[in-house]
Amino acid sequence: MQTASTVDHIHAPGHSQNQTKRLATASMVGTTLEWYDFTIYNTMAALVFSHLFFPNFDPLAGTILAFSTYAVGYVSRPLGGIIFGHLGDKLGRRAVLVATLIAMGLTTALMGLLPTYASIGALAPLLLVALRFLQGVALGGEWAGAVLLSVEHGRQDRRGLNASWTQVGPSFGTLLGTGLIAAITATMSDEAFLAWGWRIPFIVSLALVTFGLWVRSGVGESPMFKSLEESAAKAKAPIKEVLSLHWRRLLLAGGSRIGSDVLYGLIVVFTLTYVTTVLHLPRSMALVAVLIGTACNAVAVPFFGALSDRWGRRTVYGLGTAGAIVWAFVFFMLLDTAQPLMIVLAVVVGLLLHAAMYGPQASFVIEQFPTRVRYSGSSLAYTFAGIVGGGFAPLIIAALFQNYNHTVAISLYVAGALCVTGLALLFARETAHRPLED
Template sequence: MADVKGNPSEVRKAAIASLFGSALEWYDFFLYGTAAALVFNTLFFPTFNPLVGTIAAFGTNAVGFLARPLGGIIFGHFGDRIGRKSMLVTTLVIMGVATCLIGLLPTYATVGVWAPVLLVTLRVVQGIAVGGEWGGGVLIVSEHAPSHRRGFYSAWSQTGVGLGFVLSAAAYALAQEVTTKESFLAWGWRIPFVVGILLTAAGLLIRLRIMETPAFQEKESEPKKSAPPLLDVIRTHPKSILIAFGARVAETGASYLFLTFSLSYASEIGVGKGVVLAALVVGMLFESFAMPMFGALSDRIGRRPVYIGGAIAVIVWAYPFFALFDSRNPVLIFVAIFVAVVIGHGAMIGTQPAFFTELFASRVAYSGLALGHELASMIVGGFSPIVATALLAWSGASWPIALFLVGMGLVTVFAVAAAPETNPNVLGNGKARQEAEAEEKPKSSDSSPIHS
């Protein structure tokens, strides 16, 4: 993709729209993960013992991840064919409606086995919606931004992911605070889900005001390709898909251990979930604003060094993370979560939008981003809490889970190390930006996996 520089006001508008839209959509998605750790095992799987019920609840959470590649394929196809903006509006509406319906579901005590069946069905719908959201949310910013600021601007789309988690965790913390334990299980847990429909309406108004990206408009003037974008990207960018997948192993796998499994682990070792929820809210809030800083750093020194640095931080912090949890000291638990999410996860997710965008040509960028991103979400993100819970049940200790984190970190280090440096500002060991951009212009119309 050529470096199409949009109007600066449009770049800022796109960044704000992506931030708020993704925050609301991921608020909906994270609500489920939080509820799976806190209440779904009791309300929808009461016939199991507590630990098995937790595994079953995380299993329904994983179903959403299984559906995400399907959403990526569907919305990636139409996002590459008819535009990024329309797909972002569609995914937001689907997610909002599904989330509200989860909040209205009857429980196992009311309708028996139909309760988990309906829960799983709506989780699939959520997964399809969020599978189509991420690639479009990233592209609506990165394709508006100039190459020398792409890391900074596109990271704001990820800030929305972080804020979405903060909103969901804060909503549950508030619901628990204003209700008794009995009333929270009876109806209090539903409030954050139902309120989501109002937030969806606000996000919809914001997204309807943004323009289609300059890169997509430029692509529309080119001769049409007959091959579907999915087949086109698999044929022309197989290495880029594998790199994106591998790069996400530590990022997504670690994040769902930090964000969801840590809640159930805290209960197992006798630490109040409120302590962990508070630490997660603070950590994710700081991470949300650290992401653009890491994105800006990748504009200066390259995507690979920043991303690999985050993966190495996850590796180094794996054992200390659980050791600090095992201390049962609230201050040390705050430290464990803060370092894990702000430094380790933050460096990877803040760099990811620009890095992944630059791996694919614009004509297949939506499909390429969605495929690499969502396959990792399905295989690693959805199942990492289940694997961690099973390891805990098997060993009764945290060391196998820490070893699992180390393994995921190593996969990501090797994957990113195998990737080319995609930032044109640092190609050729520090060439001037103008020189790099001049060299890339002849490549803008070919099928090279690197574009700016």
């Protein structure tokens, strides 16, 4: 276990406020880029990709196919988790985070330069799938490293808060992506947006990469990894060690993520499709609702992360999960009123409940594993759960609605995924007030 002297040395009071802010920003920037990328892809999949890459299908079927390519980015994540998790435990956290950031930005920018089906036929969606696959590989190694960067540098009694800055990244990324798309759609015609405007947000990702590299250049290697390296205690085969010695923790850590991902897929991704194609309301209304809800989520995530430092991870996480199960049914009741305020309320409350789970999630996951395999274990838990949860959620939700033409089946699916998370929390150990393992 981590000794008190080691902890005091690593988290000495001399750790400046500027360094703390830079650590928070450095841990946040990767997930901001990740979810900026995913937000613009999700939005384009819901709004225009069925026309651009799958024009030979009816609108809902084309949307389902677009969401299928979205799922490819999740399926490829475990490969990235294996590759970069191994490298992160062998070579260090910092070098891996630089590589994943560059790879994410380049693949996203290339999506914005892709020719469409009208130009090159079936090769267009194939190239889209290939880029999604490569992007997923990079993403598979990003999250765990970003969390470890903040937690292994930061104060041990604030691990929930420190880890939650990585979790704020998705909200910032969604805000940036949604806000940019809203601004673009408001300033150009539908024809111009369909012709070339949709490309702009993808290419803009290069600016985020540049900023991220600058921020991370000022952050050193994790003190805990340095200590591990100096003592020659690094794992020889981190992945093998996780699977053989920590498989139960792996299952619990992964299971804890499934419900929050499915809930997020419902509220942020499917809302756009439902409001525009089922309720036949303006696209701007759905975008504004998601924008407001995501802003509330961004503020709430660190609050719940800090609260988990006091109340415990399982308590805060569990309350959010229970509330979300109820909201899975209330959500569509509010949407179906077709009233702007009710739609905003449905999204905001849903994303606040998501924040109650998402705030403690990062610290809960990484605390399951000792330092020598923490990168690998966290990466595997996060990426494999992402396939079951977030990767197929938009596809399953759209398919359920197409088959049943009713939202009850969707609510049952979301509630079922949240029950999986509840069971994982029930059988997991409380980690908030224990020191990290060596």
